Structures are given as C-alpha cells and as structure tokens.
Amino acid sequence: xxxxxxxxxxxxxxxxxxxxxxxxxxxxxxxxxxxxxxxxxxxxxxxxxxxxxxxxxxxxxxxxxxxxxxxxxxxxxxxxxxxxxxxxxxxxxxxxxxxxxxxxxxxxxxxxxxxxxxxxxxxxxxxxxxxxxxxxxxxxxxxxxxxxxxxxxxxxxxxxxxxxxxxxxxxxxxxxxxxxxxxxxxxxxxxxxxxxxxxxxxxxxxxxxxxxxxxxxxxxxxxxxxxxxxxxxxxxxxxxxxxxxxxxxxxxxxxxxxxxxxxxxxxxxxxxxxxxxxxxxxxxxxxxxxxxxxxxxxxxxxxxxxxxxxxxxxxxxxxxxxxxxxxxxxxxxxxxxxxxxxxx
Ligand SMILES: *Cc1c(COP(=O)(O)O)cnc(C)c1O
Numbered sequence: 115x116x117x118x119x120x121x122x123x124x125x126x127x128x129x130x131x132x133x134x135x136x137x138x139x140x141x142x143x144x145x146x147x148x149x150x151x152x153x154x155x156x157x158x159x160x161x162x163x164x165x166x167x168x169x170x171x172x173x174x175x176x177x178x179x180x181x182x183x184x185x186x187x188x189x190x191x192x193x194x195x196x197x198x199x200x201x202x203x204x205x206x207x208x209x210x211x212x213x214x215x216x217x218x219x220x221x222x223x224x225x226x227x228x229x230x231x232x233x234x235x236x237x238x239x240x241x242x243x244x245x246x247x248x249x250x251x252x253x254x255x256x257x258x259x260x261x262x263x264x265x266x267x268x269x270x271x272x273x274x275x276x277x278x279x280x281x282x283x284x285x286x287x288x289x290x291x292x293x294x295x296x297x298x299x300x301x302x303x304x305x306x307x308x309x310x311x312x313x314x315x316x317x318x319x320x321x322x323x324x325x326x327x328x329x330x331x332x333x334x335x336x337x338x339x340x341x342x343x344x345x346x347x348x349x350x351x352x353x354x355x356x357x358x359x360x361x362x363x364x365x366x367x368x369x370x371x372x373x374x375x376x377x378x379x380x381x382x383x384x385x386x387x388x389x390x391x392x393x394x395x396x397x398x399x400x401x402x403x404x405x406x407x408x409x410x411x412x413x414x415x416x417x418x419x420x421x422x423x424x425x426x427x428x429x430x431x432x433x434x435x436x437x438x439x440x441x442x443x444x445x446x447x448x449x450x451x452x453x454x455x456x457x458x
Contacts, residue, residue: 115285115312117336123257123286123312124342128202133345136166164354167344171357174364175332179317181304184337187344188352192293192318192331196220196260198343199289199314200228203257212251213260214244216267216430218291221260237432241265241396243272245280252284259284262291264298267427267438269398271298278303281310289314294400296322296372297379304334311336321401322372325363328356375401379441385451391458393435402440409458410435416457422450 206229225232
C-alpha cells in the first residue's frame, strides 16, 4: 500500500485531532528555571514530569533494534499499542478486526472495549498460516488484522513470505505481534518495515529482555503512523522510574540468557516427547512449549501440588488437552520434568 492510502484508514476524528500540548512540548530546552509545568520545585528525582517523547530510552532501543526513533512508539506494555491500533483505525460499531485462533487474548478484549467487531480464523491442527481464509474473512470495513508470530499459545512462527504476501495483498493495517521474536530462528519483519507502509510490528521488553515488571511495549511503523500514535497516547504514558531502570538494565547483555533458554527449550522438548503421558510437543520458536498430554487437568493439578505452575490451555479450541509450559532456569525445568515423568 502507498502511505497516502494507509493514512486514509485513520478515523476522521483522529486525523483531525489537535493533541494536548505539554509544557515540555512547548519548551524543549534542558537548562533554566522551570516555572511552566506547576511542578513542585524541590528536587527528589521524580518531581518533574517525564519526557513525553521518551527520546533517550528510544535512542538506546534504536541502537540495538536498528530502527530509527521516529519509527518507534513506546507504550505501557504492548497492550497500550494494541488498544491504540483500535482507537486510531476502527470506528466503533462499524469497523471490524480479524485475527487467528488460538492466539493472544488481548486482541479480542481490546476490540470488545472499543466496540469493534472481532472475527477470527480457526487455525488447522498444525497451526499453519491461513492466508486464504484471512482474505476471505476481510471486507471493506476490516481495518486491522492481527498476526502473532511466533504465536502464543501455539509457539510456532509463520513463514515470513506467507505473511509478506498477505500484507502486500491486504488493504488495511496488518499488526504483526513479535513478542517472542528474540527466541525465534527466523528474522523479524523489522527487516522489511520500510517496504510495507501498512505494517505495524509489535515487540516488548517483557519477555527476552526480562523487564515485564517495567511495562514497556514497543510498536514500529512508518513515521507518519507513529506520529498519530504519539498524538493519541496519554502525554506522559511512560514514567521516569521505569525509563531510568530500563536504561540501566538494557546495558546488560541478554544474549547469553536467550541462548540458554533456547537450548533449554530443546532439552525440555526432547525430554517431554519421550514421556508416557505426553502425546505431542508442538514446535516452538518462543520461550514456552505447548504440550498435548493424555489428561491435561490431572497433570496440571499434579504439578500445582508440587508448586510448579504452568498454564492449562485446554479450553481453547485447537488446544484440547494441552499445557503451555514456560521455559525456566535449568533446575526449574528439571523439577518440572521429574514431576511429569513420574506422573501416572
Ligand atoms: C507477552 C505477550 C505480549 C507482551 O505484552 P506486554 O504488555 O508488552 O507485557 C504481547 N503479545 C503477546 C502475544 C504476548 O504473549
């Protein structure tokens, strides 16, 4: 899609929105006596409002993601970016969004909150990419398609070319949620972001970067789309404490942790496959395994009794009798494996 056509997808009220102008938008200098924001002038580290554009933290993220600051949005978790997609592109009661099932539950919740019809395609038994069905389900009021890759809870990535063909053919916004991309063998769609003006890529600092408690979600897209995100978001959506901790903690190298979790994923999958109660371990490009067992509820409760908590995903269609097991530290994985092995 051409950028002009993408910008026409923005709701009229949002396109015409005059955003709130903060004191820090009107005077961007760093030096001086700041008598413009009604702050308490006695310094304690947090008496000033944070930078509404988060330029320092974005600069750091820009370096390791290889994406310019103007192509980036920083939110209160990915959830904020998901909600903003609906608020920016979907007219309540009129437009619709399309996704796959099983997938991440927030796409539907955010649609419901925004009074946007939510449609989904049930994936097949191998969780393969349903390009034709997605296209068939979209109509002229479909503004958003959410694709989670690697997908939660199935764990698989969709082939890059299949996703790109769909993005090229679709006349709305495609949001590709890459929360688990750092554990995947295949490349991020960030590598092709400039070529697809209707693509929004979501990532997060919550998983591989180990900062779930700080609530920092990322969205990447064309600079014009990102400027719409910037004017619709709450002005000071990221606080100073979170930004400072993130700046500090992003200095540490997470590569070794990621490599260990990937090798643990293989070790745990190989061990589980050989166990009596395990029927299938689905291929995973994420930091969890979806595992089909002969009695998911029974095994879930046996694990709980030993204080090992996993997620029972059995009530999701397509995930009958499955547990979703996050890859932990090696000794945690050993303990989980021992319980599964001794069960029944
Ligand atoms: C964990 C997860 C996220 C991250 O959510 P945050 O709000 O950034 O913590 C996003 N998408 C999917 C599919 C996830 O599983």
